Amino acid sequence: MSKHGLDTTWDTANAIEKTKKDDVCQINHEVKPYSLEVVKGAWLMGDWERLTSCPIGEMQDMENREIHALMAGAAYMQLGDVKLGRLCVSQAREWGCSKHLIAKVLTTGVYFTLGRAEFLNNQRLKSQNHVITALRSFSNDNEALIPTVDLDNISAVLGTSLLPPPLSMHGFIDWVMERDDAPILRYLFKVHQPKRHLEFGTWQGLGACLCLEETNATVWTINLHDGETKPDGSWAYGERVLNEQVPNDPVSMNFGEDDKGPIVYHRTDAGSYIGWMYRQKGYGHRVCQIYCDSRQWDASNYPPDFFDSVFVDGGHQSDVVISDTRKALSVLRTGGMIIWHDFCPDTEVATYNPVAKEVTLILQALLAEIGGMFSHLGWINPSMILMGIKK
């Protein structure tokens, strides 16, 4: 028991959720103090609202009050409230926070801000480098040593007698989600049997179908209504369509004709294309389709233990991956499964697959701090899948 008469062994994620949902006046009495690790995790995941949810006056009697004040100050600065930010930081100093730690946290904040500015300026690579520098400057290790789970051994890790699919015969250079990762995802859903599943990034609905076909789950899935646009203004997901069966009223562009026929491109992650596969297969009644930028999705209306599984497979930019991961973990129950797509630490993959490179770098940096939230965490080899079971 702590000096406050509270049990100090507690579930960090639940406590953060509780802090967020409770009336701030009750925080001091009902919520156990955060450990440094938890507050750092919230900071790295950009959870400014949570970090500023406790008024400074109520931190007086909390353990690690100097850290709370510092993190709140840094979060206020991220939210643009420099006055409150300064107030909290000077309170942190008064409560004994070291100058070194203050400098470290504020520097991290500067890199986050630079990352956002470069992103808005369409400088994606620079943006990513700033975010990675921010994550690393705050982390004890440069990278999380994310364990590898061989696909052959995954049934033991998951405690099931169900055998995994056979290893793909293809190398990473011509790895295809539909052919090479889909059987593994199917297997994970079959073993885990979620009742409520959340997916970031619907696209045409393949991932949702894998879950719908292997379980009785209801699936919540999020996608930008008008599709993703690259920094240069072009579509992130466009395909030339010839004679395929396609959804009604697609968003399309016509570029004349060539020897194959009309040059028509469809935006395959916009409008009627979003989720057409699950509708065509008759699963529409089991899906809650959410149309928004996932960074704007309000996860706070869902109870913290609402989802049994989450698939993070939306935008690949650093800030989207961080935001989706944070929201996923805030609504995933203890024992729930989180799956990230496009994660592959194989060093060669980074040379020809920029998406996997970006997602892997960000998650390695992020998981150095939040890795403690999982009872199992591992890259499934061979695949583009990282899987975790929340503690």
Ligand SMILES: C[S@@+](CC[C@H](N)C(=O)[O-])C[C@H]1O[C@@H](n2cnc3c(N)ncnc32)[C@H](O)[C@@H]1O
């Ligand atoms: C890789 S695809 C998803 C594939 C899908 N999960 C599947 O299994 O077939 C990524 C999707 O995320 C969407 N997306 C990108 N950025 C997003 C954002 N910020 N919010 C919501 N959706 C986003 C894209 O429009 C695209 O449809």
